[in-house]
Amino acid sequence: MPDLQLDEQQLALQRAAREFAQREMMPHAGNYDESMDYPWPIIEKAFAQGLMNVFVPQEYDGLGLSHLDVTLIVEQLAYGCSGMATAITANELALSPLTLAGSAEQIRKFTRMLLEKPSVAAYCVTEPDAGSDVAAITTTAKKDGDSYVLNGEKMWITNASVASWYFVLATLDRRLGTKAMVCFVLPSDLSGIAPGKKEKNMGQRCSDTRAVTFKDVQVPAAFRLGEEGDGFKIAMRAFDKSRPMVAALATGVAQCAFDHALRYAQERSAFGKPIFAHQAIAFMLAEVATEIEAARLLTWKAAQLLDQSKRATKEASMAKLFASAAAVKATEHAVQIYGGYGYNREYPVEKLYRDAKIFQIYEGTSQIQKLIISRHLVQ
Ligand SMILES: Cc1cc2nc3c(=O)[nH]c(=O)nc-3n(C[C@H](O)[C@H](O)[C@H](O)COP(=O)(O)OP(=O)(O)OC[C@H]3O[C@@H](n4cnc5c(N)ncnc54)[C@H](O)[C@@H]3O)c2cc1C
Numbered sequence: 001m002p003d004l005q006l007d008e009q010q011l012a013l014q015r016a017a018r019e020f021a022q023r024e025m026m027p028h029a030g031n032y033d034e035s036m037d038y039p040w041p042i043i044e045k046a047f048a049q050g051l052m053n054v055f056v057p058q059e060y061d062g063l064g065l066s067h068l069d070v071t072l073i074v075e076q077l078a079y080g081c082s083g084m085a086t087a088i089t090a091n092e093l094a095l096s097p098l099t100l101a102g103s104a105e106q107i108r109k110f111t112r113m114l115l116e117k118p119s120v121a122a123y124c125v126t127e128p129d130a131g132s133d134v135a136a137i138t139t140t141a142k143k144d145g146d147s148y149v150l151n152g153e154k155m156w157i158t159n160a161s162v163a164s165w166y167f168v169l170a171t172l173d174r175r176l177g178t179k180a181m182v183c184f185v186l187p188s189d190l191s192g193i194a195p196g197k198k199e200k201n202m203g204q205r206c207s208d209t210r211a212v213t214f215k216d217v218q219v220p221a222a223f224r225l226g227e228e229g230d231g232f233k234i235a236m237r238a239f240d241k242s243r244p245m246v247a248a249l250a251t252g253v254a255q256c257a258f259d260h261a262l263r264y265a266q267e268r269s270a271f272g273k274p275i276f277a278h279q280a281i282a283f284m285l286a287e288v289a290t291e292i293e294a295a296r297l298l299t300w301k302a303a304q305l306l307d308q309s310k311r312a313t314k315e316a317s318m319a320k321l322f323a324s325a326a327a328v329k330a331t332e333h334a335v336q337i338y339g340g341y342g343y344n345r346e347y348p349v350e351k352l353y354r355d356a357k358i359f360q361i362y363e364g365t366s367q368i369q370k371l372i373i374s375r376h377l378v379q
Contacts, residue, residue, distance in 0.1 A: 005300070010072055013065075017073040020049055021080025029081035032206035033351050036198065038162055039084045039206050040118070047118035051077065052088055055095045055241075056111045067241065067303035071248035075296070078252030082355045083204035085252070087120065089245055090158040093363075094121035094167045096238035098185050101226040110185050113164045122163035122188070124154040124212055125235055131156075132368050134169070134235065135178050139214060141170035148184070148224070150192075150217040156362070160210035161195040163188050168214070169235045172228060181231030184223045192217035203354030241306060243316035243363055247299040247323035250359040254292050254323070254330035257352045261285060261334040268339075281337060288330045295323035314376035321369035324359035331356040 006014065024045050032039050046052050054070055056062020065073075070092060077085035091114060098110055113119060130136035139152025150170055154160075165187050173180040196211035226234055262285055265276035275281045298319040305312035331353040335342035342349050360366045 014072045017076035021076045025080025036205045044118045053114045055092045060111045067306040071303045074248040075252040078249040079256045082253050083206040086207045093123045093242045096241040097234045101234045119164045120159045122159040124166045124168045128155045139170040148219045150214040154212045160212050178232035182228050183225045183231035186223045240316050243320040244302040246363050247319035250323040250327035251295045254327040257331040257334035261337040284333045291326040295326040317369040317372040327356040
Protein backbone atom coordinates (compact mmCIF):
# COMPACT_ATOMS: atom_id res chain seq x y z
CA MET A 1 0.00 0.00 0.00
CA PRO A 2 1.59 3.36 -0.97
CA ASP A 3 1.64 5.15 2.36
CA LEU A 4 4.33 7.67 1.38
CA GLN A 5 2.16 10.73 1.85
CA LEU A 6 0.11 9.50 4.79
CA ASP A 7 0.86 10.93 8.20
CA GLU A 8 0.53 9.08 11.51
CA GLN A 9 -3.06 10.21 12.01
CA GLN A 10 -4.09 9.05 8.54
CA LEU A 11 -2.39 5.71 9.00
CA ALA A 12 -4.25 5.27 12.29
CA LEU A 13 -7.55 6.15 10.60
CA GLN A 14 -6.85 3.67 7.81
CA ARG A 15 -5.93 0.99 10.35
CA ALA A 16 -9.10 1.59 12.41
CA ALA A 17 -11.29 1.32 9.30
CA ARG A 18 -9.46 -1.82 8.14
CA GLU A 19 -9.89 -3.49 11.53
CA PHE A 20 -13.57 -2.56 11.58
CA ALA A 21 -14.08 -3.97 8.07
CA GLN A 22 -12.36 -7.22 8.90
CA ARG A 23 -14.01 -7.66 12.30
CA GLU A 24 -17.55 -6.37 11.73
CA MET A 25 -18.20 -6.52 7.99
CA MET A 26 -16.37 -9.39 6.29
CA PRO A 27 -17.74 -12.19 8.50
CA HIS A 28 -21.32 -11.12 7.66
CA ALA A 29 -20.95 -10.01 4.04
CA GLY A 30 -22.04 -13.35 2.54
CA ASN A 31 -25.17 -13.61 4.69
CA TYR A 32 -26.29 -10.09 3.88
CA ASP A 33 -25.68 -10.74 0.19
CA GLU A 34 -27.91 -13.81 0.41
CA SER A 35 -30.69 -12.32 2.57
CA MET A 36 -30.61 -8.82 1.00
CA ASP A 37 -31.40 -7.47 4.50
CA TYR A 38 -30.42 -3.88 5.15
CA PRO A 39 -27.28 -3.91 7.35
CA TRP A 40 -28.57 -1.77 10.25
CA PRO A 41 -26.50 -3.58 12.90
CA ILE A 42 -23.31 -2.85 10.94
CA ILE A 43 -24.35 0.77 10.38
CA GLU A 44 -24.96 1.17 14.12
CA LYS A 45 -21.45 -0.09 14.81
CA ALA A 46 -19.88 2.09 12.10
CA PHE A 47 -21.71 5.08 13.61
CA ALA A 48 -20.46 4.23 17.11
CA GLN A 49 -16.92 3.93 15.82
CA GLY A 50 -17.03 7.35 14.08
CA LEU A 51 -16.74 5.95 10.55
CA MET A 52 -19.88 7.67 9.22
CA ASN A 53 -20.81 11.25 8.34
CA VAL A 54 -17.16 12.17 8.51
CA PHE A 55 -17.68 15.06 6.02
CA VAL A 56 -19.78 16.98 8.58
CA PRO A 57 -17.74 20.11 9.35
CA GLN A 58 -16.37 20.57 12.86
CA GLU A 59 -18.40 23.76 13.40
CA TYR A 60 -21.49 21.54 13.13
CA ASP A 61 -20.09 19.05 15.67
CA GLY A 62 -18.79 16.68 12.98
CA LEU A 63 -15.33 15.30 12.40
CA GLY A 64 -14.76 17.50 9.34
CA LEU A 65 -12.31 15.03 7.86
CA SER A 66 -10.44 15.82 4.66
CA HIS A 67 -11.35 14.25 1.31
CA LEU A 68 -8.17 12.18 1.47
CA ASP A 69 -9.10 10.90 4.96
CA VAL A 70 -12.53 9.93 3.67
CA THR A 71 -11.10 7.93 0.75
CA LEU A 72 -8.86 6.06 3.19
CA ILE A 73 -11.86 5.04 5.30
CA VAL A 74 -14.11 4.22 2.36
CA GLU A 75 -11.54 1.97 0.65
CA GLN A 76 -11.25 -0.13 3.79
CA LEU A 77 -15.02 -0.34 4.32
CA ALA A 78 -15.47 -1.54 0.73
CA TYR A 79 -12.78 -4.15 1.37
CA GLY A 80 -15.11 -5.48 4.08
CA CYS A 81 -18.32 -5.36 1.99
CA SER A 82 -19.10 -2.82 -0.72
CA GLY A 83 -22.86 -3.24 -0.32
CA MET A 84 -22.61 -2.12 3.31
CA ALA A 85 -20.04 0.52 2.36
CA THR A 86 -22.33 1.97 -0.32
CA ALA A 87 -25.14 2.28 2.24
CA ILE A 88 -22.75 4.07 4.61
CA THR A 89 -21.12 6.25 1.95
CA ALA A 90 -24.48 7.42 0.54
CA ASN A 91 -24.55 9.75 3.56
CA GLU A 92 -21.39 11.48 2.40
CA LEU A 93 -22.94 11.79 -1.11
CA ALA A 94 -26.09 13.41 0.31
CA LEU A 95 -23.98 15.61 2.60
CA SER A 96 -21.93 16.94 -0.32
CA PRO A 97 -24.60 19.29 -1.81
CA LEU A 98 -25.81 20.20 1.67
CA THR A 99 -22.38 21.32 2.86
CA LEU A 100 -21.59 22.93 -0.51
CA ALA A 101 -24.72 25.07 -0.78
CA GLY A 102 -26.68 24.92 2.47
CA SER A 103 -27.21 27.82 4.87
CA ALA A 104 -25.85 27.41 8.41
CA GLU A 105 -29.38 26.68 9.61
CA GLN A 106 -29.96 24.00 6.94
CA ILE A 107 -26.61 22.35 7.58
CA ARG A 108 -27.23 22.31 11.33
CA LYS A 109 -30.75 20.87 11.00
CA PHE A 110 -29.91 18.05 8.58
CA THR A 111 -26.48 17.09 9.91
CA ARG A 112 -27.95 16.86 13.40
CA MET A 113 -30.35 14.19 12.12
CA LEU A 114 -27.34 12.11 11.08
CA LEU A 115 -25.20 12.83 14.15
CA GLU A 116 -27.81 12.25 16.87
CA LYS A 117 -28.32 8.56 16.20
CA PRO A 118 -27.40 5.99 13.52
CA SER A 119 -29.34 7.15 10.48
CA VAL A 120 -28.87 7.53 6.76
CA ALA A 121 -29.65 9.98 3.94
CA ALA A 122 -30.25 9.65 0.19
CA TYR A 123 -29.32 11.57 -2.96
CA CYS A 124 -32.33 11.62 -5.31
CA VAL A 125 -31.46 12.73 -8.83
CA THR A 126 -31.96 9.81 -11.29
CA GLU A 127 -35.42 9.20 -12.76
CA PRO A 128 -36.91 6.33 -14.78
CA ASP A 129 -36.27 8.28 -18.03
CA ALA A 130 -33.30 10.41 -17.01
CA GLY A 131 -30.06 8.89 -15.75
CA SER A 132 -26.95 9.99 -17.61
CA ASP A 133 -28.89 12.90 -19.05
CA VAL A 134 -29.66 14.67 -15.77
CA ALA A 135 -30.92 17.71 -17.68
CA ALA A 136 -33.90 15.58 -18.81
CA ILE A 137 -35.41 15.14 -15.33
CA THR A 138 -39.14 15.82 -15.11
CA THR A 139 -39.79 15.97 -11.36
CA THR A 140 -41.38 19.38 -10.97
CA ALA A 141 -41.31 21.90 -8.17
CA LYS A 142 -44.16 24.40 -8.44
CA LYS A 143 -44.00 27.55 -6.33
CA ASP A 144 -46.99 27.80 -3.99
CA GLY A 145 -46.75 30.76 -1.61
CA ASP A 146 -43.93 30.10 0.80
CA SER A 147 -43.44 26.54 -0.31
CA TYR A 148 -43.05 24.33 -3.37
CA VAL A 149 -45.23 21.44 -4.50
CA LEU A 150 -43.11 18.51 -5.65
CA ASN A 151 -44.38 15.92 -8.13
CA GLY A 152 -42.44 13.20 -9.92
CA GLU A 153 -40.57 9.93 -9.59
CA LYS A 154 -36.95 9.17 -8.78
CA MET A 155 -35.35 5.83 -9.62
CA TRP A 156 -32.47 3.68 -8.29
CA ILE A 157 -32.16 5.67 -5.08
CA THR A 158 -29.71 4.23 -2.55
CA ASN A 159 -31.12 4.23 1.03
CA ALA A 160 -34.54 5.28 -0.33
CA SER A 161 -36.70 3.53 2.27
CA VAL A 162 -34.39 3.98 5.26
CA ALA A 163 -33.19 7.56 4.84
CA SER A 164 -34.27 10.20 7.33
CA TRP A 165 -33.76 12.93 4.71
CA TYR A 166 -33.33 13.33 0.97
CA PHE A 167 -31.44 15.61 -1.36
CA VAL A 168 -33.83 16.10 -4.34
CA LEU A 169 -33.26 17.73 -7.74
CA ALA A 170 -36.33 19.08 -9.57
CA THR A 171 -37.26 21.49 -12.32
CA LEU A 172 -39.35 24.64 -12.11
CA ASP A 173 -40.02 24.51 -15.86
CA ARG A 174 -38.99 21.59 -18.07
CA ARG A 175 -38.81 23.83 -21.16
CA LEU A 176 -35.99 25.89 -19.68
CA GLY A 177 -33.49 23.05 -19.16
CA THR A 178 -30.81 23.21 -16.49
CA LYS A 179 -31.37 26.94 -15.88
CA ALA A 180 -34.72 26.13 -14.26
CA MET A 181 -33.48 23.50 -11.85
CA VAL A 182 -33.85 23.76 -8.12
CA CYS A 183 -32.78 21.43 -5.31
CA PHE A 184 -33.92 20.70 -1.80
CA VAL A 185 -32.98 18.86 1.35
CA LEU A 186 -36.13 17.57 2.95
CA PRO A 187 -37.22 15.13 5.65
CA SER A 188 -38.27 11.81 4.10
CA ASP A 189 -41.49 11.66 6.15
CA LEU A 190 -43.21 14.60 4.44
CA SER A 191 -46.70 13.68 3.34
CA GLY A 192 -46.85 12.38 -0.28
CA ILE A 193 -43.43 10.68 -0.37
CA ALA A 194 -43.52 6.93 -1.10
CA PRO A 195 -40.51 4.66 -1.66
CA GLY A 196 -41.13 1.72 -4.03
CA LYS A 197 -40.20 -1.96 -3.69
CA LYS A 198 -36.63 -2.98 -2.97
CA GLU A 199 -34.83 -3.66 -6.27
CA LYS A 200 -33.18 -7.07 -6.67
CA ASN A 201 -29.77 -6.03 -7.91
CA MET A 202 -26.93 -8.14 -9.31
CA GLY A 203 -24.50 -7.11 -6.57
CA GLN A 204 -24.26 -5.00 -3.42
CA ARG A 205 -27.53 -6.70 -2.59
CA CYS A 206 -27.88 -5.53 1.01
CA SER A 207 -27.88 -1.91 -0.14
CA ASP A 208 -31.41 -0.48 -0.32
CA THR A 209 -32.18 0.65 -3.89
CA ARG A 210 -35.71 1.84 -4.74
CA ALA A 211 -37.80 4.27 -6.71
CA VAL A 212 -39.33 7.16 -4.77
CA THR A 213 -42.53 8.93 -5.80
CA PHE A 214 -43.38 12.47 -4.82
CA LYS A 215 -47.09 13.27 -5.04
CA ASP A 216 -48.15 16.82 -4.20
CA VAL A 217 -45.44 17.06 -1.55
CA GLN A 218 -45.48 20.46 0.16
CA VAL A 219 -41.86 21.50 0.66
CA PRO A 220 -41.23 24.69 2.69
CA ALA A 221 -39.01 27.16 0.80
CA ALA A 222 -36.66 26.98 3.80
CA PHE A 223 -35.61 23.53 2.52
CA ARG A 224 -34.39 24.89 -0.85
CA LEU A 225 -30.60 24.76 -1.27
CA GLY A 226 -29.16 27.86 -2.93
CA GLU A 227 -31.30 29.91 -5.31
CA GLU A 228 -33.82 28.85 -7.92
CA GLY A 229 -31.73 27.93 -10.98
CA ASP A 230 -28.75 26.66 -8.94
CA GLY A 231 -30.00 23.06 -8.68
CA PHE A 232 -28.14 21.48 -11.58
CA LYS A 233 -24.84 23.16 -10.67
CA ILE A 234 -25.11 22.05 -7.04
CA ALA A 235 -26.01 18.45 -7.95
CA MET A 236 -23.08 18.22 -10.39
CA ARG A 237 -20.54 19.83 -8.09
CA ALA A 238 -21.43 17.27 -5.45
CA PHE A 239 -20.13 14.60 -7.85
CA ASP A 240 -16.66 16.18 -7.79
CA LYS A 241 -16.60 15.34 -4.08
CA SER A 242 -18.31 11.97 -4.31
CA ARG A 243 -16.58 10.38 -7.34
CA PRO A 244 -13.24 10.00 -5.53
CA MET A 245 -15.24 8.11 -2.88
CA VAL A 246 -16.65 5.77 -5.53
CA ALA A 247 -13.10 5.30 -6.83
CA ALA A 248 -12.02 4.42 -3.30
CA LEU A 249 -14.89 1.93 -2.96
CA ALA A 250 -13.80 0.31 -6.24
CA THR A 251 -10.18 0.19 -5.11
CA GLY A 252 -11.23 -1.56 -1.90
CA VAL A 253 -13.13 -4.24 -3.80
CA ALA A 254 -10.22 -4.68 -6.23
CA GLN A 255 -7.76 -5.03 -3.33
CA CYS A 256 -9.96 -7.60 -1.61
CA ALA A 257 -10.26 -9.69 -4.80
CA PHE A 258 -6.52 -9.42 -5.39
CA ASP A 259 -5.66 -10.54 -1.84
CA HIS A 260 -7.95 -13.58 -2.15
CA ALA A 261 -6.56 -14.46 -5.59
CA LEU A 262 -2.91 -14.08 -4.59
CA ARG A 263 -3.40 -16.32 -1.56
CA TYR A 264 -5.31 -18.92 -3.55
CA ALA A 265 -2.76 -18.92 -6.39
CA GLN A 266 -0.06 -19.91 -3.92
CA GLU A 267 -2.17 -22.63 -2.26
CA ARG A 268 -3.71 -24.27 -5.33
CA SER A 269 -1.58 -26.61 -7.41
CA ALA A 270 -1.98 -27.78 -11.00
CA PHE A 271 0.50 -29.70 -13.13
CA GLY A 272 2.67 -30.34 -10.08
CA LYS A 273 3.21 -26.75 -8.94
CA PRO A 274 1.30 -23.86 -7.37
CA ILE A 275 -0.72 -22.11 -10.07
CA PHE A 276 1.17 -18.88 -9.18
CA ALA A 277 4.23 -20.56 -10.72
CA HIS A 278 2.43 -20.57 -14.08
CA GLN A 279 3.36 -17.29 -15.67
CA ALA A 280 -0.14 -16.72 -17.08
CA ILE A 281 -1.51 -16.56 -13.53
CA ALA A 282 1.38 -14.55 -12.08
CA PHE A 283 1.09 -11.99 -14.88
CA MET A 284 -2.65 -11.56 -14.27
CA LEU A 285 -1.85 -10.74 -10.66
CA ALA A 286 1.01 -8.44 -11.66
CA GLU A 287 -1.32 -6.42 -13.88
CA VAL A 288 -4.01 -6.23 -11.21
CA ALA A 289 -1.51 -5.17 -8.51
CA THR A 290 -0.27 -2.37 -10.79
CA GLU A 291 -3.78 -1.16 -11.61
CA ILE A 292 -4.81 -1.11 -7.95
CA GLU A 293 -1.79 1.05 -7.13
CA ALA A 294 -2.63 3.40 -10.03
CA ALA A 295 -6.33 3.54 -9.02
CA ARG A 296 -5.39 4.45 -5.46
CA LEU A 297 -2.98 7.17 -6.55
CA LEU A 298 -5.52 8.72 -8.96
CA THR A 299 -8.07 8.68 -6.13
CA TRP A 300 -5.68 10.33 -3.71
CA LYS A 301 -4.74 12.94 -6.29
CA ALA A 302 -8.38 13.95 -6.84
CA ALA A 303 -8.99 14.00 -3.07
CA GLN A 304 -5.88 16.08 -2.42
CA LEU A 305 -6.93 18.66 -5.05
CA LEU A 306 -10.28 19.00 -3.28
CA ASP A 307 -8.47 19.37 0.04
CA GLN A 308 -6.51 22.25 -1.50
CA SER A 309 -9.88 23.79 -2.51
CA LYS A 310 -9.02 23.28 -6.19
CA ARG A 311 -11.44 22.19 -8.90
CA ALA A 312 -11.12 18.42 -9.45
CA THR A 313 -13.87 17.56 -11.94
CA LYS A 314 -11.52 15.94 -14.47
CA GLU A 315 -9.39 14.18 -11.85
CA ALA A 316 -12.47 12.85 -10.00
CA SER A 317 -13.80 11.42 -13.27
CA MET A 318 -10.41 9.93 -14.14
CA ALA A 319 -10.17 8.26 -10.74
CA LYS A 320 -13.69 6.83 -10.99
CA LEU A 321 -13.23 5.68 -14.59
CA PHE A 322 -9.93 3.96 -13.91
CA ALA A 323 -10.68 2.49 -10.48
CA SER A 324 -14.04 1.05 -11.54
CA ALA A 325 -12.45 -0.68 -14.55
CA ALA A 326 -9.65 -1.94 -12.28
CA ALA A 327 -12.24 -3.39 -9.89
CA VAL A 328 -14.11 -5.19 -12.66
CA LYS A 329 -10.84 -6.62 -14.03
CA ALA A 330 -9.45 -7.57 -10.60
CA THR A 331 -12.61 -9.41 -9.62
CA GLU A 332 -12.95 -11.12 -13.01
CA HIS A 333 -9.34 -12.32 -12.79
CA ALA A 334 -9.95 -13.48 -9.22
CA VAL A 335 -12.87 -15.66 -10.40
CA GLN A 336 -10.67 -17.03 -13.20
CA ILE A 337 -7.82 -17.81 -10.81
CA TYR A 338 -10.20 -19.67 -8.49
CA GLY A 339 -11.40 -21.74 -11.47
CA GLY A 340 -14.63 -23.65 -10.76
CA TYR A 341 -14.49 -22.58 -7.11
CA GLY A 342 -14.58 -18.97 -8.29
CA TYR A 343 -18.01 -19.53 -9.80
CA ASN A 344 -19.44 -20.87 -6.54
CA ARG A 345 -21.17 -18.98 -3.74
CA GLU A 346 -19.25 -20.89 -1.06
CA TYR A 347 -16.19 -18.89 -2.09
CA PRO A 348 -15.86 -15.13 -1.76
CA VAL A 349 -14.82 -13.94 -5.21
CA GLU A 350 -18.05 -14.37 -7.22
CA LYS A 351 -19.73 -11.84 -4.90
CA LEU A 352 -16.90 -9.41 -5.46
CA TYR A 353 -17.31 -9.81 -9.25
CA ARG A 354 -21.05 -9.04 -8.99
CA ASP A 355 -20.43 -6.17 -6.58
CA ALA A 356 -17.79 -4.50 -8.76
CA LYS A 357 -19.87 -3.84 -11.88
CA ILE A 358 -21.98 -1.09 -10.36
CA PHE A 359 -18.94 1.17 -9.99
CA GLN A 360 -19.01 1.61 -13.79
CA ILE A 361 -22.68 2.66 -13.62
CA TYR A 362 -23.69 4.68 -10.56
CA GLU A 363 -22.64 8.30 -10.01
CA GLY A 364 -22.15 8.58 -13.78
CA THR A 365 -21.37 5.68 -16.10
CA SER A 366 -17.88 5.14 -17.53
CA GLN A 367 -19.07 6.63 -20.83
CA ILE A 368 -20.13 9.78 -18.99
CA GLN A 369 -16.77 9.97 -17.20
CA LYS A 370 -15.07 9.83 -20.62
CA LEU A 371 -17.38 12.57 -21.84
CA ILE A 372 -16.41 14.78 -18.89
CA ILE A 373 -12.68 14.05 -19.23
CA SER A 374 -12.70 14.66 -22.99
CA ARG A 375 -14.45 18.02 -22.55
CA HIS A 376 -11.68 19.08 -20.16
CA LEU A 377 -9.00 18.12 -22.68
CA VAL A 378 -9.95 20.95 -25.01
CA GLN A 379 -10.72 23.71 -22.50
C1 LIG B 1 -27.53 0.09 -7.50
C2 LIG B 1 -27.73 1.49 -7.99
C3 LIG B 1 -27.68 2.54 -7.09
C4 LIG B 1 -27.91 3.84 -7.52
N1 LIG B 1 -27.96 4.86 -6.60
C5 LIG B 1 -28.37 6.11 -7.00
C6 LIG B 1 -28.62 7.14 -6.04
O1 LIG B 1 -28.44 6.96 -4.82
N2 LIG B 1 -29.07 8.34 -6.49
C7 LIG B 1 -29.29 8.61 -7.80
O2 LIG B 1 -29.70 9.71 -8.13
N3 LIG B 1 -29.06 7.64 -8.75
C8 LIG B 1 -28.61 6.40 -8.38
N4 LIG B 1 -28.40 5.41 -9.31
C9 LIG B 1 -28.65 5.71 -10.73
C10 LIG B 1 -27.39 5.75 -11.57
O3 LIG B 1 -26.63 6.88 -11.27
C11 LIG B 1 -27.83 5.68 -13.06
O4 LIG B 1 -28.33 4.37 -13.27
C12 LIG B 1 -26.72 6.01 -14.01
O5 LIG B 1 -26.39 7.37 -13.93
C13 LIG B 1 -27.07 5.65 -15.46
O6 LIG B 1 -28.32 6.14 -15.82
P1 LIG B 1 -29.39 5.16 -16.55
O7 LIG B 1 -29.47 3.94 -15.76
O8 LIG B 1 -30.62 5.94 -16.80
O9 LIG B 1 -28.68 4.78 -17.92
P2 LIG B 1 -28.77 5.63 -19.28
O10 LIG B 1 -28.46 7.05 -19.02
O11 LIG B 1 -30.04 5.31 -19.97
O12 LIG B 1 -27.55 4.99 -20.09
C14 LIG B 1 -27.65 3.74 -20.75
C15 LIG B 1 -26.31 3.49 -21.46
O13 LIG B 1 -26.08 4.52 -22.44
C16 LIG B 1 -24.83 5.14 -22.19
N5 LIG B 1 -24.92 6.57 -22.52
C17 LIG B 1 -25.86 7.45 -22.14
N6 LIG B 1 -25.57 8.68 -22.62
C18 LIG B 1 -24.41 8.56 -23.32
C19 LIG B 1 -23.57 9.47 -24.05
N7 LIG B 1 -23.89 10.78 -24.13
N8 LIG B 1 -22.47 8.99 -24.65
C20 LIG B 1 -22.15 7.67 -24.55
N9 LIG B 1 -22.88 6.76 -23.86
C21 LIG B 1 -23.99 7.21 -23.26
C22 LIG B 1 -24.56 4.94 -20.70
O14 LIG B 1 -23.18 5.03 -20.41
C23 LIG B 1 -25.11 3.53 -20.51
O15 LIG B 1 -24.15 2.60 -20.91
C24 LIG B 1 -28.14 4.11 -8.90
C25 LIG B 1 -28.16 3.04 -9.80
C26 LIG B 1 -28.00 1.75 -9.36
C27 LIG B 1 -28.11 0.63 -10.36
